[in-house]
Amino acid sequence: MRGTNHEDTRRFNLAAVFETVRKSGSISRVEIASRTGLRNQTITNITRELIESGLLIEAGKIKGKRGQPQTILEVNNPNACSIGIQIDKGIMTARLVDIQLNTLASYRGEMMSLEPAYIVDEIAKVINQLSTRITETQTFWGTGVAVATLINNEAPDDLLSPGWGIWKNFNLIAELSKQISTPIYLENDATAAAIGSRFSGLGNMLNNFAYLYIGNGIGAGLIVNGQPYKGAWNNAGEIGRIQWPNKGEIEYLEKLLSLSGLSRVLECPESELLMADFIEQQITLSSPQFTGWLDEAALRLKFIVNILENMLEPESIIIGSTLPNALLHKLLEHAEPLPTSICALTNRQHPRVMIAPQSNNIIATGAAAIPMYATCNPKLINLFNSTHSTPPLLA
Incomplete structure (x- = not known):
């Protein structure tokens, strides 16, 4: 082309x-x-x-x-860099990376509020702080910001992630551009994770895949023919918002199949679920609450896999999370056998479902890859909500 x-x-x-x-x-x-x-x-x-x-x-x-x-x-690794920022429930994670996504500097801190003006100020502070680590010989390509909610301001209120309702009709890109002159790219967290995987993870060997990210909710970042699929209003992949019948009531899939869902079932802080020792203990004890969650979550996972495979025919579905890998493998074990689909072939090159290595930086890394992705693929830059229409390298 x-x-x-x-x-x-x-x-x-x-x-x-x-x-x-x-x-x-x-x-x-x-x-x-x-x-x-x-x-x-x-x-x-x-x-x-x-x-x-x-x-x-x-x-x-x-x-x-x-x-x-x-x-x-x-x-020339040192001469190109970008920043990736993840905004999640009470936590901001950020990384300054080189072209191969090696970390040059990082930040992780608590956020006292999801109030938009406060978040804008905090993002600007972190960008300015990490920018001090950029040398005169380096080319800075911009900042990717990944958020755990819908980007479309016109979405119905009940589809917005809990606590994010105050962001409706708030233009994060426009407000950030008042404080930051370098390019800013806005993306949802699952798509950011998929782009990061496409750059330097399991997705690097795939042209068509779905990255299923399990966090406080669950979303699917979609890569189709090597490019992120965004949908008509930039929110494609919100699979956690599919409705699911449960004991005569209708709930969203992510109410149970998520970090917050497991936290409610086990009646423990979400922070404990991120500890490998705690998860290993739960697997060993196999309490009725834990095994019950695994069984119910596995049913939802099978349903999601069936939808993604029959709709998209991906080479593979990658599951990533801040949750320990032992839990993801146990969940996948409970989901076997996977439902029959058009992807249930005998001559496959890759497994139908793969587990990505656990990392607290999955989303921030993917967000940092977005400026690079846009620079390397200028025909795709309009896919992203950005303050710039042309990548700095190619201007």
Whole structure:
């Protein structure tokens, strides 16, 4: 795909070449041309521009197929960075990362309120604090902010996550732009996690997958043909808001299948559920409350898997959470056998469901990847709620 004019073509080709190098680690110009379909002279011009901008480096030579030495290109890690921020229930997590999502600096702190003006001030403080760690030689691509609620201000009140009702009709991007001049990108937490996985997690080897994130609620970040699927109003994947019949009443799937749902059943603080030792103890004791939650949560998980597989036909569904992996594996064990679907094939390359490594930084990492994703894929920048219409690298 090429742009509609010379400048659009340049921007698209820059991003295509850069992303090819980033994903490959080390690669020659000849191989870049082969993978992108661009002409050799175009590759020469683009790589020269990326080297001059400090984003790529020449990292030695290797013998080519015909014995001729070929120069190897690599991403110049220290020279590109971004910030990712996760806003969740009472906690703000942030990371300053390089192009390979290695952490350069981090922040984690309590939030006293979800009041919008307070959150804006706190986000601005954290961005300014982490920005002091950016050197003069580094290129800053912006900040991704992931929130645990719907982005569309016109959504019905009962669909908003608990405590987030005061955010309705509040334009976070517009308010942040009054304090921060660098690019800001807004995303929901599950989609941010999917983008992060696509960049550097299990999703890196997949072009079509769903990232099912279990937190205080549950949502699905969707990657279709290598691109995030956002829906008509940017809220696709809110699978936790599907209604579920329970003892004659209707409730949302995420009321039980979530961190808060398990906390209610076990009558314990949510913070304890994040501790591996506590979860191992619950698995060993297998109390009626815990096993009852596993059985009921597994039914909901089977239902979700069946919907995602038959609607999207993904290569795999990745489950990620701040909850310990032992709990996720136990939950998946209780969900077996998975329901029959169009994805129940014998010649699969990847399992139908995979468990991502536990991390408190899943969402913040994904949010940090969004400025990079938009920069590497300029045709997709309008998918994101952003203060800028053109990535800084390609301006």
